[in-house]
Amino acid sequence: MPLDFTSVLPMIQLHADAEAPRECCGLVVRKPDGALQYMPCRNLAHEHDQFVIDPQDAAHAEDTGEVVAYAHSHVFVPPQPTDADRQSMARTGLPWIIVNHPLGSFTVNEPVPYLAPLVGRSFVHGVHDCYGIVRDYYEQELGIVLNDYPRAFGWWDHEEGPDLYRENFASEGFVPVHAGPLDASTLKVLRAHDLLLMRIRARRDNHMAVYIGGNAILHHLVDQLSRREVLQEFYQRRTTVVLRHRSLLNEGDPQC
Numbered sequence: 001m002p003l004d005f006t007s008v009l010p011m012i013q014l015h016a017d018a019e020a021p022r023e024c025c026g027l028v029v030r031k032p033d034g035a036l037q038y039m040p041c042r043n044l045a046h047e048h049d050q051f052v053i054d055p056q057d058a059a060h061a062e063d064t065g066e067v068v069a070y071a072h073s074h075v076f077v078p079p080q081p082t083d084a085d086r087q088s089m090a091r092t093g094l095p096w097i098i099v100n101h102p103l104g105s106f107t108v109n110e111p112v113p114y115l116a117p118l119v120g121r122s123f124v125h126g127v128h129d130c131y132g133i134v135r136d137y138y139e140q141e142l143g144i145v146l147n148d149y150p151r152a153f154g155w156w157d158h159e160e161g162p163d164l165y166r167e168n169f170a171s172e173g174f175v176p177v178h179a180g181p182l183d184a185s186t187l188k189v190l191r192a193h194d195l196l197l198m199r200i201r202a203r204r205d206n207h208m209a210v211y212i213g214g215n216a217i218l219h220h221l222v223d224q225l226s227r228r229e230v231l232q233e234f235y236q237r238r239t240t241v242v243l244r245h246r247s248l249l250n251e252g253d254p255q256c
Helices: 009-019 055-064 083-092 130-142 164-168 184-189 233-238
Strands: 025-030 036-041 066-075 096-101 106-109 174-179 195-198 207-213 216-219 227-230 239-245
Touching: 009 036, 009 066, 009 096, 009 106, 025 055, 036 055, 083 096, 083 106, 130 207, 130 216, 195 233, 233 239
Parallel strands: 066 096
Antiparallel strands: 025 036, 025 066, 096 106, 174 239, 195 207, 195 239, 207 216, 216 227
16 A cells, blocks of 8 residues: 655655755655654755755665655656656655645655656756666667666766776676777777767766767767767767677677
């Protein structure tokens, strides 16, 4: 039987009002005596209309009781889940409560399997970003499941790292088949499903795109909609390595 969240809604709304214009976020826990309690958490998201729950706050909530729901606010927009909300909700496997500031309207949303369309997604760092679309492409098109990685906005310029893509591509099953910017000869041997790492105005690789054939890529740039685009010179010059998944390698494919 679905839980009745009526008792925690006033506290979620108070949190939403206090945090506006930023979204609030938190967890609902069931305490040992069965009572529900809302545990407000800090929002670490870069943008006001997004949320990333502080992991320390989440750990504290988990120590308090059983996490039974996620909660966050939408400011000046209806409390309907976005594509990014739906996809994240499916990953958590728990209900999501969304409240509106300032009206106080709300929705309680049960998780269902969901994959947002690959083209036309709004950018939400950590969910719908360049790595997010790569993960979804490989799973949807090829059945290759890649791990997700927690990532704070601006990780690509932090002196201490991480070097998110370079540190993890091998463990995800990719091997380099070309190093450096793309030239005319390399463009001729690119194959559909190759993964391009790029460095765009950053100290380390901070963008990736899937080559989909026909001199086109699928990718998702910051603050833009995900799209298919011609592999133009701008991206060719900023490519640092071409990766190919081991399951797609042919005998004689170059490796570097």
